[in-house]
Amino acid sequence: xxxxxxxxxxxxxxxxxxxxxxxxxxxxxxxxxxxxxxxxxxxxxxxxxxxxxxxxxxxxxxxxxxxxxxxxxxxxxxxxxxxxxxxxxxxxxxxxxxxxxxxxxxxxxxxxxxxxxxxxxxxxxxxxxxxxxxxxxxxxxxxxxxxxxxxxxxxxxxxxxxxxxxxxxxxxxxxxxxxxxxxxxxxxxxxxxxx
Numbered sequence: 001x002x003x004x005x006x007x008x009x010x011x012x013x014x015x016x017x018x019x020x021x022x023x024x025x026x027x028x029x030x031x032x033x034x035x036x037x038x039x040x041x042x043x044x045x046x047x048x049x050x051x052x053x054x055x056x057x058x059x060x061x062x063x064x065x066x067x068x069x070x071x072x073x074x075x076x077x078x079x080x081x082x083x084x085x086x087x088x089x090x091x092x093x094x095x096x097x098x099x100x101x102x103x104x105x106x107x108x109x110x111x112x113x114x115x116x117x118x119x120x121x122x123x124x125x126x127x128x129x130x131x132x133x134x135x136x137x138x139x140x141x142x143x144x145x146x147x148x149x150x151x152x153x154x155x156x157x158x159x160x161x162x163x164x165x166x167x168x169x170x171x172x173x174x175x176x177x178x179x180x181x182x183x184x185x186x187x188x189x190x191x192x193x194x195x
Contacts, residue, residue, distance in 0.1 A: 050118030073190035101130035122150020146170030
């Protein structure tokens with residue numbers, strides 16, 4: 001296999017995914033950004049979670065908001081539910097792996113908060129259970145997914161669906177959408193620079 005052609009093909013596939021994603025996600029992105037803005041304006045926080053690569057995205061996006069994306073300023077309230085190994089392993093052991101995020105939602109979520117579940121398939125049981133818990137607690141249960149939205153359709157609202165069946169392309173779009181969200185929230189809420 002020729003490495004040059006392989007890389008060119010990967011970029012072409014990425015460009016095709018990019019071309020169809022913007023139009024497909026614009027309305028849901030606006031709804032998500034507005035929900036996150038309302039949360040930050042009312043003293044709420046944004047809770048990110050997912051499995052595998054989506055767990056890494058959850059941690060990445062929470063860090064961009066708490067530390068900074070591009071602008072120095074106040075920390076924005078965000079948390080990744082994927083980082084506390086004691087909670088994750090205790091919950092998986094004592095209850096079920098399906099409960100690792102919903103248990104944290106039960107303890108941390110407030111009605112002014114936004115929970116953002118990330119699942120490329122839209123079918124991750126623990127993500128779905130956490131979104132249901134967030135809704136039951138009166139918070140916003142939002143999602144980033146791909147394909148046809150999977151089981152997150154009807155559970156997450158707003159739901160940002162990347163119209164691709166390729167997991168790598170979905171994850172690439174998720175991080176672009178996530179960076180765009182962080183950039184917009186930062187411009188809206190981190191306007192006072194600090195040294």
